[in-house]
Amino acid sequence: MTMADVTVTVNGETRTRSVEARRTLADFLRDDLDLTGTHVGCEHGVCGACTVIVDGRAVRSCLMLAVQAAGREVTTVEGLAPDGALGPLQQAMADSHSFQCGFCTPGFVMQATAFLGAHPDAGEREIREALSGNICRCTGYQSIIDGVLLAARRGRQA
């Protein structure tokens, strides 16, 4: 069994752990760093619940190995509200009653964070396209789209 020391910057903090090569980034975050905000759904890249941001881009943390994150900067949902107050996207989604059970929430929030960061002027069509890789079994998606649109609108007004 190959063990390797991995140092990753997670939400601005440098973290080092010794991991097996087969450890996914998702399990590394949850089990080694106790950051259980990242949810693990299908574990093979279909559902999007484990989406995190690596070096500014949304990735599925179940399809990336922890050893591959060495030296990179990872942002998880915990990093969006470091002082406990909701970030602007989270607040807009709460105001829009975007979610029900909450299982898919961190994946949607991270995917939307990365997307709005790169495309602050996006409209509904682009937002639907950007979120098309995330699955929600409760809402029917409309409330999620509403939340992201509200965040985009507030961002433009600010």
Add this chain to the structure above:
Amino acid sequence: MKLPSVEYEAPGTVAEAAGLLAEHQDEASVLAGGQSLIPLLALRLARPALLIDVNGVAGLSGMSRVNGWLAVGATTREYQAEESDEVARSVPLLAAALPLIGHEAIRNRGTIGGSLAHADPAAELPAVALALDAELVVRSTSETRAVTAADWFQGYLATARRPDEILTEVRFPVAPPGTGAAFHEVARRHGDFAIVGLAAQLTLKDDVISDARLAFSGVADVPARARDAEDLLKGQRPSQELFEEAARLAAASLDPPADLHGSSEYRKRVAAALVRRGLRAAADNAKQNAQENAEERQ
């Protein structure tokens, strides 16, 4: 499921990667973007003893124009090619196909070489490579060779890559002036593997089709070229009737598999519809490009 226990190496050079492959042969799997391989590991459909992670291999990522070709390094990520002006200009068919691959988070990790080495016949890039007669460059410790796309795809998830070879580069021919391209597909949901997909490219010279390229995804265990339809199109003026006839010929050449997403007959009907749509879109795109070129020259 969790991934099976596996050894891991992350070589820094192509020579080191080739050395590891020479030693471990098909006991090793090459890990690039991981968007297909890691699910295979999670589902225990792949059980390699060793993962050779090529993400850190120097010189494997990036794009450059070499004579009439656009050379794309094997670990160039799909989003990088998608956002590249050079790809949009030089290989419009590739540019048309890239946004249809999976979802944004998949394209952020997935690589051009990885998709072609994985060789899923339902995927977009194998059809693009086949339509354009792309060349795939592989390297072992003793030899470097280029394989044409027609020879590369040998069966379901099977390629001409030998167990001791690493795919280093994919060369796409630069589209001649007057070329238009389209990638159309029918899928249950956007981002899913398509039931049938079509890569279509037309080159127009004085409003006559001088070159036509059509390749399907999802209709066989390898991507499938529609040569009869291509031959019919060449030398003709684009027209609705011509495209109808090309669609009929292209669909007649197929014997697609049936699965829970669609019967063989349904796939043939979808294929014919895609040829009609794809050719119309490619012809419109070619005329538009010709017009833009003419305006630039003025």
